[in-house]
Amino acid sequence: MAVTQTFQRLKPPKREKILATAIHEFARHGFRQASLNRMARMSGIAKGSLFQYFGTKEGLFRFIFDHAVELIRHNLRRVKAETADQDFFERIRSSLLAGVAFIRQHPHIYQIYLKMLFQEDFPFREEFLEKIHLFSAEYLTPLVEKGMAEGDLRPDLDVDLVVFTLDAVMDRFLQAYCVPFLDGNAAVFQAPPQRVEKQVGDLVELLRSGLGARSGGTRLAMNE
Template sequence: MRDEFNISRFFPVLILELEKKGLVTRTFRRLDPDRQTAIMEAIFAESGAKGPSELNIKKVAERAGISVGSLYQYFGNRDNLLVFARELAVYLTAMTFQAYAPDLAALPLEQSIPAYLAGGIELGNTETGLMGFFAAAAYHGSPSDRESIVEPIAQSLLEVIKAMLKAAADRGEIRTDLDLDLTARLVNTFLIAVGDASLLPNLNAYYQLYSPQNSSEKVLETLVDLLFHGLSPRSNPS
């Protein structure tokens, strides 16, 4: 399972494509893989600090443990590096979520909702760099970040939820008087908020969702309970 979603599997083929576009040099492609991933990790992590378009070259170099000169040998200039990171991040993330979707849709709602959240949170914890990159784009990105990074990924996320709810509706798990599209958008919003609050302490300070008294498990349980009762056609228990 972990291996199936391992992001580095898609690396080589994608890099070649981006090299053709002139975003990276041959030198980068032929680099030691460890060095490659260290650099990408550093780029993502540094993007997470102030948002992708505020990226600081010198800090990236320092974080990756290489010299600025090398970065310029790999990417030519800052702009290329930015576009490269963006393309890579969007492509890999879309790929990953695409893989999730069918399995989730097959589960009954009571299971698919926690599974979706748990999957998202786990992804956030293993791929910290990539997730930080997106969180920054979404929550403090520039308008151009929004268009080129947030929109494409956001649409993938919504598609997963839509597929989940559509399948559930076909199985009669959802009230027929609900507008499915709009319901999917609301549920999507809720799940993103709850998921991101668990990954981003700043956000949780705003929502005040998780607290020492309310473990992450209890939150998830109550969330599923609320959503299930909100969506289900069956009558509520006493």
């Protein structure tokens, strides 16, 4: 167990304060460079207590990590359920908007995610990489399969390749759209809402014209 009962039994405000401070610190500095000294100072908690609760720095990070995974998993499930009756490209649009909303709400967690992606000396990196494959494996794949079954997608496409491509494009869109709003210091994320609708819309239209069943830019052109 990465965290003691002692911590779980703390009064919620204190627990939240510690959690928030730790997430903030790891988001700003990554794992190795994060300082327990700073965390203790900023959360007003004794340094020794942190060790009592989490054993080691790694134990604390483990706790944050699990917490974040849970948040994300829960979010994906919710979006999946709420969009079950939409057409394929609508679901993609909704997923992207949900992604932006999530990052807007939890910017620090997204920063930790970005850091973990390529920072090899994070602990659990292997496990982390496996877990984010959830997105493709558990989220996108069924979506694409359903989309093909229901005729929203061109029937000649390879499912895995489509999943790969969508994953790449969507992930990169989130990065391209959100990173500029992540303040280097804190988590100030305020993107103008009208712009994101437009940009997501354009991207989804491109995907639809390339992958959609009734697609084919030329034909549309000829029709006009």
